[in-house]
Amino acid sequence: MREIAFVSFFLLAAPLGVLAAPTPFEDVIPSRVHQARAVVTPAPCQPQLSPPPTEQESAERFEKFAHAFLETKNLTEAFEYIDAVYINHNPFASANGPNAALDALGPYWDSVQITPLRRTFKGEFGWLNYRTNYFGEIVDRYRMEGGCIVEHWDQGEEYPSS
Secondary structure (H helix, E strand, C coil), X not given: CHHHHHHHHHHHHHHHHHHHCCCCCCCCCCCHHHHHHCCCCCCCECCCCCCCCCHHHHHHHHHHHHHHHHHCCCHHHHHHHXXXXXXXXXXXXXXXXXXXXXXXXXXXXXXXXXXXXXXXEECCXXXXXXXXXXXXXXXXXXXXXXXXXXXXXXXXXXXXXX
């Protein structure tokens, strides 16, 4: 009787082992989930409040963000300039905060073709104007506080005239 129980158990359990075994294609064809994991979430930007950075210092930090975001397309480096209290005013954003933005951009950012057009920084605001193969021409506006990006707008934004 024990032999029948053992054989029955083996026949029932063996197919489960096959289901759990890795397929030979897992290492060849990465999924979007694997690609998204390639973006390492950096620690949030720590604002410098006392003394606050000068406009020139904020502009230099914004330039580093813009370079990482548009030219090298390194989201990990770009998001080192995003504060934990980041507010995304895009109506399609699922939530505020840098993690929600990384989750949205991470799966496809490497495949986006970007042509930077211009960028500027005035006061506490920075603008990026660029063209993509997915969304056409974009104008992003960012507000910085303490040297960190705390807000973002991209719906109906216009590049400043001067």
